[in-house]
Amino acid sequence: MVDRSVVQVGDPVLRRRAGEVPADRITSEEVARLIERMWDTLEAVPGVGLAAPQIGEPWRVVVVHDLPEFLEAFSDLQLVERERGSIEPYVLINPTLTAVGHETRTHFEGCLSVDGYTAAVERFHEVDVEFTDPAGQPRHRRVRGWHARILQHEVDHLDGLLYVDRMNTLTLCSVASYRDLAELTTHEAISRLTGSAQD
Numbered sequence: 001m002v003d004r005s006v007v008q009v010g011d012p013v014l015r016r017r018a019g020e021v022p023a024d025r026i027t028s029e030e031v032a033r034l035i036e037r038m039w040d041t042l043e044a045v046p047g048v049g050l051a052a053p054q055i056g057e058p059w060r061v062v063v064v065h066d067l068p069e070f071l072e073a074f075s076d077l078q079l080v081e082r083e084r085g086s087i088e089p090y091v092l093i094n095p096t097l098t099a100v101g102h103e104t105r106t107h108f109e110g111c112l113s114v115d116g117y118t119a120a121v122e123r124f125h126e127v128d129v130e131f132t133d134p135a136g137q138p139r140h141r142r143v144r145g146w147h148a149r150i151l152q153h154e155v156d157h158l159d160g161l162l163y164v165d166r167m168n169t170l171t172l173c174s175v176a177s178y179r180d181l182a183e184l185t186t187h188e189a190i191s192r193l194t195g196s197a198q199d
């Protein structure tokens with residue numbers, strides 16, 4: 001049976017800097033198989049993004065998508081607040097991120113490798129990402145909102161970082177507890193969790 005499990009926090013592979021995929025290996029069978037396993041795993045979970053270390057492979061490869069069916073769980077207001085919309089599936093090999101400006105946004109995020117929790121994390125609002133696609137072509141995108149958040153989260157994985165390293169620790173919350181806060185705006189949820197300490 002194909003292994004579709006996601007490596008959980010505590011495994012050293014999540015804390016190591018992942019290696020660049022050598023230019024002459026980008027279009028190899030081996031990398032194609034790795035990408036296929038990543039998509040299979042992400043679809044099985046399901047989730048919006050996965051970095052290769054999360055399936056135990058220490059390489060700088062990320063897959064990202066945000067599907068219309070994922071968005072149905074949120075109200076229009078929540079989608080607007082999070083600046084979240086669907087993202088066509090794509091693969092980033094050896095990505096490098098640069099913040100565009102200094103503006104940030106704070107929202108709750110979770111991680112497939114830190115199962116069962118969520119917390120508020122401040123991220124840059126807009127980023128530039130340069131990467132190579134699986135055909136070996138150099139690519140550039142400028143994205144904002146939730147898409148920018150996903151990329152920052154995934155590229156952190158390639159550097160051995162998890163969202164818990166960047167979260168507002170007062171907002172750490174089990175997914176079960178967060179269900180009671182899900183209708184609130186991020187600001188309201190943070191106030192509730194921190195006893196308005198942030199107001």
Ligand code: ZN
Pocket residue numbers: 110111112113153157
């Ligand atoms: Zn993650």
